[in-house]
Amino acid sequence: MNSFGRLFRVSIFGESHGQGVGIVIDGSPAGIPLHPEDFLKDLKRRLPGTPGTTSRQEPDYPEIKSGVLENRTTGAPILIYFRNTDCRAEDYEEQKNLPRPGHADLVAFYKFGGFNDFRGGGHFSGRLTVALVAAGVVAKKIISPAQVEAELLEAGGSRDIQKAVDRAIEEKDSVGGIVECRAKPLPPGLGEPFFDSVESLISHLVFAIPGIKGVEFGDGFACSQMKGSECNDPIISKAGKTLTNHAGGINGGITNGNELVVRAAVKPTPSIPRPQRTMNLRTGEEKVLRLSGRHDTCIALRVPVVLEAAVAIVLADLMLIAQKIPLVWRKI
Amino acid sequence: MNSFGRLFRVSIFGESHGQGVGIVIDGSPAGIPLHPEDFLKDLKRRLPGTPGTTSRQEPDYPEIKSGVLENRTTGAPILIYFRNTDCRAEDYEEQKNLPRPGHADLVAFYKFGGFNDFRGGGHFSGRLTVALVAAGVVAKKIISPAQVEAELLEAGGSRDIQKAVDRAIEEKDSVGGIVECRAKPLPPGLGEPFFDSVESLISHLVFAIPGIKGVEFGDGFACSQMKGSECNDPIISKAGKTLTNHAGGINGGITNGNELVVRAAVKPTPSIPRPQRTMNLRTGEEKVLRLSGRHDTCIALRVPVVLEAAVAIVLADLMLIAQKIPLVWRKI
Amino acid sequence: MNSFGRLFRVSIFGESHGQGVGIVIDGSPAGIPLHPEDFLKDLKRRLPGTPGTTSRQEPDYPEIKSGVLENRTTGAPILIYFRNTDCRAEDYEEQKNLPRPGHADLVAFYKFGGFNDFRGGGHFSGRLTVALVAAGVVAKKIISPAQVEAELLEAGGSRDIQKAVDRAIEEKDSVGGIVECRAKPLPPGLGEPFFDSVESLISHLVFAIPGIKGVEFGDGFACSQMKGSECNDPIISKAGKTLTNHAGGINGGITNGNELVVRAAVKPTPSIPRPQRTMNLRTGEEKVLRLSGRHDTCIALRVPVVLEAAVAIVLADLMLIAQKIPLVWRKI
Amino acid sequence: MNSFGRLFRVSIFGESHGQGVGIVIDGSPAGIPLHPEDFLKDLKRRLPGTPGTTSRQEPDYPEIKSGVLENRTTGAPILIYFRNTDCRAEDYEEQKNLPRPGHADLVAFYKFGGFNDFRGGGHFSGRLTVALVAAGVVAKKIISPAQVEAELLEAGGSRDIQKAVDRAIEEKDSVGGIVECRAKPLPPGLGEPFFDSVESLISHLVFAIPGIKGVEFGDGFACSQMKGSECNDPIISKAGKTLTNHAGGINGGITNGNELVVRAAVKPTPSIPRPQRTMNLRTGEEKVLRLSGRHDTCIALRVPVVLEAAVAIVLADLMLIAQKIPLVWRKI
Numbered sequence A, B, C, D: 001m002n003s004f005g006r007l008f009r010v011s012i013f014g015e016s017h018g019q020g021v022g023i024v025i026d027g028s029p030a031g032i033p034l035h036p037e038d039f040l041k042d043l044k045r046r047l048p049g050t051p052g053t054t055s056r057q058e059p060d061y062p063e064i065k066s067g068v069l070e071n072r073t074t075g076a077p078i079l080i081y082f083r084n085t086d087c088r089a090e091d092y093e094e095q096k097n098l099p100r101p102g103h104a105d106l107v108a109f110y111k112f113g114g115f116n117d118f119r120g121g122g123h124f125s126g127r128l129t130v131a132l133v134a135a136g137v138v139a140k141k142i143i144s145p146a147q148v149e150a151e152l153l154e155a156g157g158s159r160d161i162q163k164a165v166d167r168a169i170e171e172k173d174s175v176g177g178i179v180e181c182r183a184k185p186l187p188p189g190l191g192e193p194f195f196d197s198v199e200s201l202i203s204h205l206v207f208a209i210p211g212i213k214g215v216e217f218g219d220g221f222a223c224s225q226m227k228g229s230e231c232n233d234p235i236i237s238k239a240g241k242t243l244t245n246h247a248g249g250i251n252g253g254i255t256n257g258n259e260l261v262v263r264a265a266v267k268p269t270p271s272i273p274r275p276q277r278t279m280n281l282r283t284g285e286e287k288v289l290r291l292s293g294r295h296d297t298c299i300a301l302r303v304p305v306v307l308e309a310a311v312a313i314v315l316a317d318l319m320l321i322a323q324k325i326p327l328v329w330r331k332i
Helices: A036-046 A105-111 A119-124 A126-143 A161-170 A198-206 A220-225 A304-321 B037-046 B089-095 B105-111 B119-124 B126-143 B161-170 B198-206 B220-225 B304-321 C037-046 C089-095 C105-111 C119-124 C126-143 C161-170 C198-206 C220-225 C304-321 D036-046 D105-111 D119-124 D126-143 D161-170 D198-206 D220-225 D304-321
Strands: A009-014 A020-026 A063-066 A078-083 A147-155 A177-184 A212-217 A260-266 A276-279 A286-289 B009-014 B020-026 B063-066 B078-083 B147-155 B177-184 B212-217 B260-266 B276-279 B286-289 C009-014 C020-026 C063-066 C078-083 C147-155 C177-184 C212-217 C260-266 C276-279 C286-289 D009-014 D020-026 D063-066 D078-083 D147-155 D177-184 D212-217 D260-266 D276-279 D286-289
Touching (some): A009 A126, A009 D063, A009 D078, A020 A126, A020 D009, A020 D063, A036 A126, A063 D009, A063 D020, A078 A126, A078 D009, A105 A119, A147 A161, A177 B220, A198 A212, A198 A260, A198 A304, A198 B198, A198 B212, A212 A220, A212 B198, A212 B220, A220 B177, A220 B212, A220 B260, A260 A304, A260 B220, B009 B126, B009 C020, B009 C063, B009 C078, B020 B126, B020 C009, B020 C063, B037 B126, B037 B304, B063 C009, B063 C020, B105 B119, B119 B126, B126 B304, B147 B161, B147 B304, B177 B304, B198 B212, B198 B304, B212 B220, B260 B304, C009 C126, C020 C126, C037 C126, C037 C304, C078 C126, C089 C119, C105 C119, C119 C126, C126 C304, C147 C304, C198 C212, C198 C260, C198 C304, C198 D198, C198 D212, C212 C220, C212 D220, C220 D177, C220 D212, C220 D260, C260 C304, C260 D220, D020 D126, D036 D126, D036 D304, D078 D126, D119 D126, D126 D304, D147 D161, D147 D304, D177 D304, D198 D212, D198 D260, D198 D304, D212 D220, D260 D304
Antiparallel strands (some): A009 A020, A020 A078, A063 A078, A177 A260, A212 A260, A212 B212, A276 A286, B009 B020, B020 B078, B063 B078, B147 B177, B177 B260, B212 B260, B276 B286, C009 C020, C020 C078, C063 C078, C147 C177, C212 C260, C276 C286, D063 D078, D177 D260, D276 D286
């Protein structure tokens, strides 16, 4: 399904080289101040522009088409829409039957019997994350004063991120990275015991971001190498404050009031300038793929604000479920 | 919520030291042969008994209370119930107000205002995974001939798993591990483009298993250190077969027909014999916790069959959604 | 699906002549006093015993198997189970292939390929409403001080209900009826604008009760014959109080603070002593069906408490969504 | 929630006098021919234009913004958008605090704390049904060759519909009606045993249509006055064909293969030219409401095609769940 959430629910739509992309946000409390300008800071963080990002230029101005009156949310569903303006669908015509390795091209072809929009990945494109970022802006307002902040920790295994990207550009290759997101202050008690653990919900949404291949909380995979006496966080206040935070702010699937910490592994962009081995999907002929199109060398550079959005969306839902957020904002 | 799934839906209930635990399985096709004996092999794999596992002894015989007639599923919801027989609720009475570090005790207290069943973690206990394993047995039948197999790759960072566990026992400590699960053959096309990617759904369910702190697919976190030319899997057949499988059988959130590979990081059991620092939840007094109760030194030893169940449950749901499974089994 | 609700969610299971029936209640606030005795009054109202009801005798004692500790809800899922004790599965053996007209026998056979539990309707039986009544008891506690009360208005078109039933018994026939349910006091603002209107949700659950063929709110079908000037309820207080209540307490799908009024049309029990025309499902042979088994002459006599349960379950969910109910009960 | 459905899922948004209204359709099979012209016939049936309908004129041309490529569905979410062009928001400014009796004005004010879009009912307006009709057009294609057809049976209690409407116009009043919808041929076995009965799902969606106060299936409320021997439909073929169809094609909540029959009671339009009693929501002052704005005298005239859409949307979902529809259309 292209929708997610219980009380704060988002439904995403659109294609990379179609008319546009967007998101319907259902369940937002009424009365929240919301203006198109409020989105620009986060949207800009997702925009390409630095070396290592695509040369495609989209203004990404959010059109709020419903759910807002006089710059306040009304409580009705909010549709935020982004027109595509810098499409080059023709870049993809000759690759139509040549699936890019590591991309959704092949699976989309099989899943939808060849009717899928193949242009630039269509509905599978990273372009849709612009809509997620927009929903994240609304979510961040809802969960305020809690703050969600993400950063790129490393690229290609190196903390010298720019160097790793530069080398990949030089080698006509691409490179992955690790993005970390932290959220605080959070009330204890968010999340549900079993299937709706905080980790379950956040990982669900984070793995929806194209290119993510791993998600971990707190010390994550490193926990597997630790002893209980190292990994357990001593409790030092009645309210649940712990001396260390190996758990990343989550015990038993529920927030414990400490900082929430989640990391995501981003794979290298599959679209690379180097020639690659593929097959013609209709004829079965072996082919060497030489990509035209405009692509990111390191998509991880643009992931932090998307990861923030995913985490904020889940937190908004959980805080509404836990009745930590009023359904009607006070009039200011 | 304590339920999960769209067409194949499970609802879990029960407590560690209450009357029992169980699961309602809704949406199973009709006509599947199902007998209590069918569960025993997987249930036995989850049972303790080897060094490093708890001394609690539960027979874990599944009572099928609905949805089955003459050893065939009827299409109605299947309730599978496990009585608790070897409870020692009194082990927990004196720890009632002393949350175990790394455990759900504290968050359960705050979330449910002190009304939670505190005995051995109550509803948050790993005991509930017996119900998940039972649902997994049904799911495995549904997705057959696809096979799901998991194993413990390492404990405490070491491939010599028994040695790592023995040392932890000796040190009155506990140890984590990494479990890997593989599934094949799978049809290409399972999963949905955005929020219901295969990774989203599997991670959702895997993070519901107590003690999991990280989930990765294919090369996972290692992808973040790779170049696109290394990470991309060359396509070598029209049907989607790839030369390598760094993607773990998933592109764009959709199965590509290659083997599905997922790994989970299991943290060390938080309940350890060593004294630990905690607080009395009601008085705020600092306390040293000395645990009685019977606990696993390495819970990861018992996770493989639980991880298989989680993966099989998601695959059963996705294969029903993709119409890869008939809703009525042929009469044999 | 055999489950319903967003925050207060019920999952039903069981068969008429199997081991038992029951319900899992997920999302109940913690701390609500709950004892098996609390269920008896409503369960008794559903029991047969008066002329016009079946001679099957079930004690219907609720076994609370999870989610309650020391007679308080813990916040974890509550399983309430009813054993079947007075089964006579053999009554149904010879009718196995002879679908009762007006019953689910035929559709169950086709839907589940003949694997369905055919004994007394199996999972389709009115027996399952005992589980719904149990969930209703929990829901009523949650929504208190709001009260939900239903009564049988007429049977066979007559207000002299007993007379209508007696005649049907005499004629070896059965008879339908109309049940009305009222709820108050309710806060204004429950329900959602479009797909989750209060009418949508209540009718959804009411039509799940076996035998219901019509549902209306306020003046319902009579509205279709009215003029706007007659049907509109003049607003006489700022809080939404109206002079009349033709709307049944609902405008635009949302409660307006006036009494909620819903009526359900119950069809006559399809199982009647008279011979009826049917077909052998396997051979296609025409047959005359002469029913053994024990059946109600007027099932509508037993519907009021079931209708109350359905309405209370929806209201509990809506009041939790609208944050009108605390998630943790105060300790008394 | 403003979304509905399990596999075929619609999410609605928009306001009467905002920028526009629309719907996201998720889960449509790929490859279905879809062109804006395909919508015009049904959209035109919903348009006003005859006496008794509003003078507001909207071209209602569907903008397909995603999910369609070269006039075929791609399998990705389909957004269909309708711009509002003939708004007169100023008609509503002076009524802003004067709730129209029988309308959602008052409940919207309370539910959303006065932040709701009050102009012409905002998100609660019948204007949104244009989006439902659009989704219905897609659903009708999916369920073909099954046909869904609705008609207005009576208005103001009279079969001479035009006369009833004319009298209401003359009296500066409004009038209700009854709309009936029939669907065939349908396979037996659609729907689920308990909470997702066909009646549950259809009534859920039908009660979402503004102005509906009653829903019945087959003989509906008349069943309550019948005897079992009259109401039961004799089974005359192995495939489930019945001699009569009092059940309206549904037994035990499941389609039995006979024609599905549902009727909806439409209340008289609450907006009438006559003066009405109301209150100023902010001051509590009693007021006489004299409506400007353009309204329908008999909204029931425009309901048939909306009812068809609701029924078709549910059937599309149920037929996908029952695997009666291929997920990929054959290329023609």
